């Protein structure tokens with residue numbers, strides 16, 4: 001069996017004997033004695049544990065990304081370069097991120113500061129922070145209870161895109177990608193990362209009960225919150241074909257192991273309704289690890305990507321040793337947190353078909369807090385309206401309204417063949433009550449959900465009158481304005 005190998009602050013590290021479900025955060029603080037990285041929530045919400053990882057982006061280019069060390073399991077950094085806050089000071093000199101944070105008074109008690117600095121480090125080495133909302137999205141995964149966010153945001157805006165000639169720039173230039181392939185065992189636990197389909201099928205033949213993982217933003221909570229010790233995890237992160245993002249038969253092929261950061265960049269021009277949903281999906285650190293496949297395979301009734309992909313008529317492409325199986329996303333969710341995946345099958349791609357002329361499509365997420373919250377109700381809508389103004393197809397999908405993300409089939413039927421007018425939409429809304437009987441819980445009562453579901457469809461009608469696939473405005477997502 002192999003060793004865990006990675007670079008920590010540019011120093012090569014090899015480890016054996018550690019549980020594969022040791023989080024990177026625990027490793028850093030307890031084994032590597034790098035206690036600059038802090039623990040706040042241990043569930044991806046506060047950003048205190050942010051570190052930077054140098055890895056390849058969706059196009060294979062080296063990139064530096066902030067991630068939540070509390071959700072990263074140690075084998076997930078195999079072959080990668082991990083940087084902690086201790087790596088910022090170089091040759092006795094503070095990094096521009098540290099200097100600016102201090103100058104702007106962005107730190108008081110200092111607990112959040114290492115995490116804030118590492119999120120700022122990513123900003124410092126990004127070349128695409130050309131609009132204010134992107135900076136807000138970059139920093140929104142870091143909570144601070146002391147300073148107020150204005151000084152932190154001001155400091156971040158000053159360093160964004162500077163790309164100074166620091167150790168990180170040198171590493172970005174000089175680092176050649178190393179293999180993530182791994183067969184690791186410690187005690188009764190195993191962690192495998194196959195880097196080819198053949199290697200994956202071999203593992204699954206020997207251990208058909210293996211549990212898959214990619215970003216770990218869902219699965220790691222079992223470890224940190226429920227103290228689970230899964231005996232065998234198989235990571236799909238190193239299979240290059242699962243990370244494709246490309247035009248496909250007039251539409252798009254989206255790899256299941258694609259990170260949501262990369263998907264959001266791609267969708268910005270390729271698929272505006274998907275981009276809209278991704279704007280309000282978790283923090284930058286979460287999207288730097290979370291994947292499309294992980295989101296769909298958890299089959300959560302409030303998973304945010306399902307409604308929009310259902311509305312767009314997407315198909316799931318499943319792979320096993322036997323070959324390829326295509327399943328309409330409508331049939332992928334087979335019950336509460338259950339999918340159509342069989343034993344030995346992985347979700348490989350999601351194919352979004354070409355959208356016909358006359359398509360109007362939008363996605364909505366409604367949550368108690370606008371940013372970084374779990375949906376109370378979400379929706380993806382698409383109608384196709386012909387030259388005479390008649391609806392020829394309607395796909396109205398909702399999250400948070402039933403045990404699975406589901407389409408409102410009766411409401412759809414009430415629209416097809418009718419003119420796309422406000423009066424017809426109002427009439428069709430009456431059918432929504434036949435489609436869904438939502439639950440009441442702490443995120444919303446049955447009455448509230450039913451009401452919101454109707455209002456979203458109304459909003460869709462009005463919002464798409466002028467623009468068939470409207471993008472979100474460039475509004476600030478933070479609650480403070482820059483000086």
Ligand SMILES: Cc1cc2nc3c(=O)[nH]c(=O)nc-3n(C[C@H](O)[C@H](O)[C@H](O)COP(=O)(O)OP(=O)(O)OC[C@H]3O[C@@H](n4cnc5c(N)ncnc54)[C@H](O)[C@@H]3O)c2cc1C
Pocket residue numbers: 043044045211212213214215216217218219220236256257280281282283286289290291292293294295296297298302303304305341345346347348372373374
């Ligand atoms: C702080 C925080 C904020 C979040 N915010 C949001 C949000 O705004 N909206 C939202 O919808 N979700 C959110 N999530 C949930 C989670 O991040 C997403 O569902 C994410 O997309 C999961 O992807 P992953 O790769 O990390 O999944 P993992 O944790 O790696 O895997 C999740 C499950 O899917 C299975 N799986 C993964 N990939 C495959 C595959 N290709 N084939 C077969 N099975 C597979 C795994 O076996 C596992 O059971 C959040 C989570 C956290 C911790």
Ligand code: FES
Pocket residue numbers: 038039040041042043044045046047048049050068069070071
């Ligand atoms: S400790 Fe809060 S995000 Fe990791």
Ligand code: FES
Pocket residue numbers: 106107108109110111112113143144145146147
């Ligand atoms: S400075 Fe105290 S939590 Fe941010």
